[in-house]
Amino acid sequence: MAFLPGAPRRLCSLFLCLSLSTLLTRAATRRHEWEVSYQFKSPDCVRKLSATINGQTPGPAIHATQGDTVEVKVRNSLLTENLAIHWHGIRQIGTPWADGTEGVTQCPILPGDTFTYAFVVDRPGTYMYHAHYGMQRSAGLYGVIVVAAAPGGTEPFAYDDEHDVLLNDWWHNSTYELAAGLASVPMVWVGEPHSLLINGRGKFNCSAAVPGTCNATSPECATPVFAVVPGKTYRFRIASVTSLSALNFEIEGHEMTVVEADGHYVKPFVVKNLNIYSGETYSVLIKADQDPNRNYWLASNVVSREPATPTGTAILSYNGDRASPATTPPTGPAWNDTMYRFRQSVATVAHPAHVEPPPPRADRTILLLNTQNKIDGRIKWALNGVSFTLPHTPYLVAMKRGLLGTFDQRPPPETYAHQGYDVYSPPPNPNATVSDGLYRLQFGSVVDVVLQNANMLAPNKSETHPWHLHGHDFWVLGYGIGRFDPTVHPASYNLKDPILKNTVAVHPYGWTALRFKADNPGVWAFHCHIEAHFFMGMGVVFEEGIHRVANLPPEIMGCGETKGGH
Template sequence: MASWLRVLVILACLFSSLVECKIRIYKFNVMETNTTRVCTTKPIITVNGLFPGPTIFANEDDNVLVKVVNQVQYNVTIHWHGIKQIRSGWADGPAFVTQCPIQPGQSYVYNFTIMDQRGTLWWHAHIGWLRATVHGALVIQPKVGFPYPFPSPDNEVVIILAEWWKSDIEALISSAMKIGIVPQASDAYTINGQSGPVSYCYSEGGFSLSVEPGKKYMLRIINAALNEELFFKIAGHNLTIVEVDATYVKPFKTDTVFITPGQTTNAILEANLATGKYLMTASPFMAEPVPIDTLAATATVHYSGTESSVSTTLADIPPRNATPLATAFVNSLKSLNSEKYPAKVPLKIDHSLLFTIGLGINPCANCIHGTRLAAYFNNVSFIAPKIALLNAHFFNTSGVFTDDFPGNPIIPYNYTGIQPKNLRTMEGTRLYRLAFNSTVQLILQDTVMITPENHPIHLHGMNFFVVGKGLGNFDPEKDPDNFNLVDPVERNTVGVPSGGWVAIRFRADNPGVWFMHCHLESHTIVGLEMAFVVDNGQGPNQSVQPPPTDLPSC
């Protein structure tokens, strides 16, 4: 990184009132790279020429600075997925929400401090579909004196699950938008950038994890796929789940991990067999039947001393519609809720909200068939502004957004029953305003407006507790009686079940503008997004910091 930045960092430490000043400095060159995947050679957009991108390593309480230099023809932003960004929303990354994009030939330094977080998170591009190849892990070690609340593993391994398209993905998006539909499904899934052998390319190989008998390995599993919820498993082995979304959970054993786009899961693999090779798989989960032929990714767990000629023990790939398997995994997740790591679930609620989720069809003068697919919260499809929402909020710029996002559906109906006749959505840049430190209960309700679907919903800026879920329509009279307010799992991304609902609670203790959206890019691109604006509290420690001088302009 440039010497001026290092000097600035050193000076900041010297004049800091903190006892200890810990700085992590990285440089990301966003660049075009030629690569071969699934026997297809093509240029892709990467960070530092790597796919997946470089891993960020930090400790809790570290200050992280990442200089991002845009060397490609597209606008770029980077989101630090799951980092709470306390008062530092300018570093959060979603384009036109907390910043204008980094334009070709320009750069921006993301500057944030990791507060009260430890575990596995990740980073990715947050504009268009660039995150298909622009993504990587963010590993946060606990601070000194706070060991893992489970036996320490002998080794730790990042496992990134993703998707691969043989064609140019930006061209696919452009073509789909002209037609008014979502882009085509990917051609293969990947594990750490490799698919393993596929039907049309048996020479592809695959990722191989070498293990020593008797040792324990913590797998830091990240679902970086654009559009698919995934099952992950290793033949012949159970995994012990110890953490999700950088929050500890009560450990439990499973032979199959279920993980939605945006989520992370830490699982302990015990190499408790003497020898052999064992298949690792990543395969899709789809509650509703969808005609997609994307190929499962395969890799290998290879015990030391095993001859390469030994046959690999195969894993049974779960059926795509294995809903009971996915449900059982989700139901097993509980917060650790210990003295060191309590589950601070809001019990008194200031805002009780119900957001419906679904797909609609809107007129489109520029589309081939005159209509296009739309997606919504509470029948509002998000329209990105021309300047960043956080900038407009901080400087009180009028005309950029309104704060009248509906807290409940404008026209209630049987959301999981008969499809309504009107499939149109409203469009706008409407935010929901929250007072600092207010508490929120939000019901996320899937609908059958076109078809029921699973939706992984990600909230920026704040974690939340998943206090309840169910199928059908949420019943405000009966369902809250079954809420878990003692040890619900704490997350930043939650899967809303097809034809069902989830209930989350959070405290709005982070001032700024915070995006909430579906983490299926096929839904985000057509409007399944909104944002909360959290007002400042009392004094500078409860207020958004001023924008940095190198903040990109629109």
């Protein structure tokens, strides 16, 4: 049987069991061999050392069918740098050691080493993978995972064909420069992205580039083309792996019907364009019903931060040719129209035929105030005054083996002084402490988390933070703008048809409430998916059912207190 320990039982508890036997008998193992190395690439026409998989960035798409085991043998051919790859949206039920989160579920993979990730893709949908070590993702290590519904399963919509759209932002500066700048005193901020990439391609204006580095005619930066046949309906699977940017995605002249979010079916709604945050995936349907004698722009634009990056473009081609439309690419909504994006968030609820009702109440509620802080002259992000730092011994190993001296045993605070907190002013006390403590959750308990956004250090500034939970999906119970009041707002939670997601936006000055069941034995990161923000401390970690985790594979060890097999 292709399943790893624990998987079948868990699948059965979370899904309809009707088709499980069919699914099991058909399950295949999808094997991939990847070599990760640095290569000179010109994704936006400017030559840059990029982290590649088998010579490509983005890496190859993983295609599988629900119930399959995906096995990826990763060889680290970086020269002096370690590596870890996270399978974003895959819950790793029964395989918490395969989550690929350096410091949480594994030691990093050393240069020259090979590490095999193996896990079951238990739900159809659109996911992604990316590096999860330092800020390595921004070097180019990412790709999409597409899990098709099992032959027995049905999806609540129909389409003729599909396209993958991977969105990203891109700097010409190296990841090392980005990260070292953030860790510097004073902080050296790299600035807004140089380009927005669609499927790893963009177009920088070569006249603004360092002489000799830019080649506008490089095939590596040829504008991507998405071919359509008039009259047909297409599923666009859209994923964002941006390091920083919130994006708005639009297909000129074509309305989009949102049908999937983070692997869950959405009650369909129509948009002119789609707001998408780093770590999110959506499927939209579009009908090729416009004038077939011309092509149309696909456009990606920065929202939520004042944009200084040109529109990212691709071409929707009715003719099969690569001709650029004569029109101007869509520029998206006003970047600072928070309510525009807020409405899309609220509109995203479960498809009526696929509602998985949330437990009616939580056993525990954790309120997390998101603040920007200053510690030892460095700008950091903190939750309830605690800025997160990763331990050097991965939690999963440390907790399973009782190496409790390897991280702060004091749990981070459950709440903050919410009653008096003015979310519209800079933090009254910009100090914070640094800790690698974590939250221990009772196995099987229901946990609510309310993420409260606030003003940053500078006045009149608050950003969108897309929070991503590893190992779970969560129900999105509600959103608000302003201060969350635990005596008032829970009454307005959507307990009827909340969408399940793994990544959710916390809007400027706003709050987002979510609920999950702590029923996946392991240790799981929960963090802002803006790479710089997690790097600066914007994350927490949950442990649940550590004693139910099966024997750990020794391959995940070798660092910190597990160096040399201690």
